[in-house]
Every structure is written in structure tokens, then in C-alpha cells.
Amino acid sequence: MAQIPPRHGGNLQQAARQLGCRPEQLLDFSASLVPFGPPxxxxxxxxxxxxxxxxxxxxxxxxxxxxxxxxxxxxxxxxxxxxxxxxxxxxxxxxxxxxxxxxxxxxxxxxxxxxxxxxxxxxxxxxxxxxxxxxxxxxxxxxxxxxxxxxxxxxxxxxxxxxxxxxxxxxxxxxxxxxxxxxxxxxxxxxxxxxxxxxxxxxxxxxxxxxxxxxxxxxxxxxxxxxxxxxxxxxxxxxxxxxxxxxxxxxxxxxxxxxxxxxxxxxxxRSWQQRVQRWLGREGPWLQQALARRPGLRVSPSAANYVLISADHSLQPLRIALEQQHRILLRDCRSFEGLDERWLRLAVLDRRRNQQLLRALDQALVPDRA
Ligand SMILES: Cc1ncc(COP(=O)(O)O)c(C=O)c1O
Structure with missing residues (x-):
């Protein structure tokens, strides 16, 4: 049966069931939550x-x-x-x-x-x-x-x-x-x-x-x-x-x-809100610049704690590779009107996890460089 693209990110339980792991073993870039909460x-x-x-x-x-x-x-x-x-x-x-x-x-x-x-x-x-x-x-x-x-x-x-x-x-x-x-x-x-x-x-x-x-x-x-x-x-x-x-x-x-x-x-x-804004002011631009250096990826400039990326070809193989090989979830954008399989959205997390994402992307993008 053809899978219907999800209309929301953060489906941890469902993804964990499909991947045969526990929800806490997943690295979720599909829902955009502050990565160091709750306060x-x-x-x-x-x-x-x-x-x-x-x-x-x-x-x-x-x-x-x-x-x-x-x-x-x-x-x-x-x-x-x-x-x-x-x-x-x-x-x-x-x-x-x-x-x-x-x-x-x-x-x-x-x-x-x-x-x-x-x-x-x-x-x-x-x-x-x-x-x-x-x-x-x-x-x-x-x-x-x-x-x-x-x-x-x-x-x-x-x-x-x-x-x-x-x-x-x-x-x-x-x-x-x-x-x-x-x-x-x-x-x-x-x-x-x-x-x-x-x-x-x-x-x-x-x-x-x-x-x-x-x-x-x-x-x-x-x-x-x-x-x-x-x-x-x-x-x-x-x-x-x-x-x-x-x-x-x-x-x-x-x-x-x-x-x-x-x-x-x-x-x-208020100190929580200031901490959140300091993190996003630092990590948002850093992640966008790092993503823009990846071959074949286009990065839409974002003021928010998520980033829309696209390519000339389908990014579904990349999303699936990250999910199955690295247990990293990205937001499938096919449910958005005007977007298709060439688009993905990913959250900004903390530096350690953002680096983990970049390393996984580099491994998955290798065939494109050939
Ligand atoms: C733009 C936007 N507004 C509201 C919500 C939902 O917020 P809540 O969890 O408070 O229902 C979301 C959740 O993804 C969202 O993306």
C-alpha cells in the first residue's frame, strides 16, 4: 500500500515502530522544538x-x-x-x-x-x-x-x-x-x-x-x-x-x-526566553551555512528554528537513508501544497546534534559527488 506522506513532524512512536527501535533512540529533526527543554x-x-x-x-x-x-x-x-x-x-x-x-x-x-x-x-x-x-x-x-x-x-x-x-x-x-x-x-x-x-x-x-x-x-x-x-x-x-x-x-x-x-x-x-533566542541566533545561521556547503543542496534562508532545503532531484532517498541508517528523522514535505519530493524541512538543534546530522548527510550524499 502506498504510504501517505505525514502532515506533521515528530511522529516518533510510529517511526520507532517501523524502524524497530525505541523512540528515544531517534534523533528528531522533523519537529522543531527547542533542543534543551523543558525548562x-x-x-x-x-x-x-x-x-x-x-x-x-x-x-x-x-x-x-x-x-x-x-x-x-x-x-x-x-x-x-x-x-x-x-x-x-x-x-x-x-x-x-x-x-x-x-x-x-x-x-x-x-x-x-x-x-x-x-x-x-x-x-x-x-x-x-x-x-x-x-x-x-x-x-x-x-x-x-x-x-x-x-x-x-x-x-x-x-x-x-x-x-x-x-x-x-x-x-x-x-x-x-x-x-x-x-x-x-x-x-x-x-x-x-x-x-x-x-x-x-x-x-x-x-x-x-x-x-x-x-x-x-x-x-x-x-x-x-x-x-x-x-x-x-x-x-x-x-x-x-x-x-x-x-x-x-x-x-x-x-x-x-x-x-x-x-x-x-x-x-x-524571561531568562529561558533569552537563552532560547541566544541559541537560535547562534545555531540557526551556523547550520544554514553548513548545509549550504553540502553539494547539491539549496537552503532557503530562515529566521526560524527550522530550515527548508531542496535539490534538483528527489530528496526522498536521502531522507530514507538518514532514517534507516542513522535513525535521524527529517520532515517529509510532500504534504505541503506547492512542495514535492525535492523538498525537506529540518529543525535546528544543538551543535552536537547538528554536527551529527551533517556527518550523516555527508555519508548519504557521497554517491551524488561521484
Ligand atoms: C506553525 C505552527 N503553529 C502551531 C503549531 C501547533 O502548536 P501546538 O502544539 O501548541 O498545538 C505548530 C505545530 O507544528 C506549527 O507548526
Missing amino acids: AALRRVWRRALRGGATADLVAYPDRSYRDLREAIALHHGIDPAAVLPGNGAAELFTWAARDAAALGLNTLLAPGFADYQRALACWDGRWCTSLLQLPHRNAGPQAVTEALVEPLPPLGGPLWITNPHNPTGQLWSRESLLQLLEQVPLLVVDEAFLPLLPGGEQQSLLPLAAEHPQLVVIRSLTKLCAIAGVRLGYAVALPQRLHQWSQWRDPWPVNGLAAAAGGALIAD
Whole structure:
């Protein structure tokens, strides 16, 4: 049976089953998480929570209003707690943003792009079209969205979904260009899941405006920043009335007690965020330059903690060789509209593991040099 390319990276359990090894024996470059997480604050909070029967965070139902967590997030960003809604990962919040978006006409998504917006829109029979990005792109940004498209955006009657920085390209969009688009649409959903990892990223954020702009929703995730994909924690920032409506629609306790208890400490940990940005400022350019020296590989400039690479021929044999001979997982990009077997995405990890990847690439690329 032909294998369907995965729509998401980080499928460790499945890959381990196929390769006959344990998930922890794999080196995962397919999901883009900070390589030295989770922060110590997480274990500190959970140790405290689990001591003494964990009555508040484990035995009892979570606070339905998530007031402490909303206040911690609001304090971190200097906004009103009523404009914050924590969710069970950003993915849950896309579902509610999509419910609003589906009711507002034809949605525009950029392609290639993150597939979960389509999943969310499909839940509500939402309609969408895609605008193609130029590939490979010339610079990592901050760049105007409108200058990066193959064709000019059609007049936007409906909602627009933006990922900043973009996934899978790693392009950073300029705040100015997003503000111009905001004026043209009934709803702009900006997914800033990766933005806090980028040195200078916050300067391009629309989050500070979301509490006042009725047609703006900004969604963040702690998955990448804190390497806690398994915990499931994200938040939306938007007009309080919109978020109140979402919380009426969803389950009573979408964020579990342990995630809610940890969230406040994680978001307040500025030294963690600085450490992450220092790592990416150093390791991102280093890995991109090292990859660009590999024969036959093209590297798309990225501001993010992942890099899109391409070649004139299929990179599937390379991906499979790395997986089977080195237990290294890369992101197969065939599920992205506009990309095919010539494209792969890989995460930026720490120097030791990045070097391990480069050594494996060199071995696998040897036949191409002949
Ligand atoms: C652009 C983007 N946004 C959001 C998410 C999902 O975040 P979460 O784990 O908080 O649901 C991902 C995960 O891959 C992503 O790539």
C-alpha cells in the first residue's frame, strides 16, 4: 500500500515502530522544538503539585476561568487578562478561530503552509483558497507578505490566516505589512507559535494590538519555546467578547490542571526566553551555512528554528537513508501544497546534534559527488 506522506513532524512512536527501535533512540529533526527543554521551572512546579496529594492541580477540577494563568500571560505581555484565553495547544484554538472564520466567507491561506488551519476550517465546513509563495525565497525577512507571493493577493473579502514566522519556509513577516492586511479583512488570524524563539521576533508581533482590534486574533504556543509538545499549552489573544464566546463553545476544562499550573511559571521565565533566542541566533545561521556547503543542496534562508532545503532531484532517498541508517528523522514535505519530493524541512538543534546530522548527510550524499 502506498504510504501517505505525514502532515506533521515528530511522529516518533510510529517511526520507532517501523524502524524497530525505541523512540528515544531517534534523533528528531522533523519537529522543531527547542533542543534543551523543558525548562527547570516545569519540573519545579510539577514536583510541588504532586507533593501532598496534589489536591489543587490533580485531584480537583481546574479553575474554569484559568484566572491565574490568564493573569500570568497578561502580565508577561502587558495586556488585559480578559483578552487572553489559554487552550489545549494552539491547535485547539485554531478550531475556534476557524469557527468564526468559516462564518465570514472565503478564507485565504498561504501555500505551502501549516496544514492545521485547513483541518480547523474543515470542522465548520469553512471554505478556503491558497495564495502561493515564491520558492525558493530570497531572504529570511522581516519581509512584506505581499512581496513574497507568486501573484498579487486577490481582493480579500474573507479572513486571512498568517503564520509568523512562516512554516515551512522560516520567513519572518514584517509587522507593517501585516497591519496593512489587517485593514482589508474581516478577520486576521496570526499564528505566532514560533515568534518568541526568534531574536528580535517580538518586534514583528501583532499581539499587543489584538486586545483592541476586533478583527485580529493572535495565537501563541508554548510547545516549541519550552519543548513541551506533550503538555499541550497555547493561548489566544483577542477581543474579550470573542474569547468569551469561544469559551462558551468548548469543553469546560480544555487545559488540564498540571498544564495550567506550569503555564504561569513558564511564561514568566524571561531568562529561558533569552537563552532560547541566544541559541537560535547562534545555531540557526551556523547550520544554514553548513548545509549550504553540502553539494547539491539549496537552503532557503530562515529566521526560524527550522530550515527548508531542496535539490534538483528527489530528496526522498536521502531522507530514507538518514532514517534507516542513522535513525535521524527529517520532515517529509510532500504534504505541503506547492512542495514535492525535492523538498525537506529540518529543525535546528544543538551543535552536537547538528554536527551529527551533517556527518550523516555527508555519508548519504557521497554517491551524488561521484
Ligand atoms: C506553525 C505552527 N503553529 C502551531 C503549531 C501547533 O502548536 P501546538 O502544539 O501548541 O498545538 C505548530 C505545530 O507544528 C506549527 O507548526
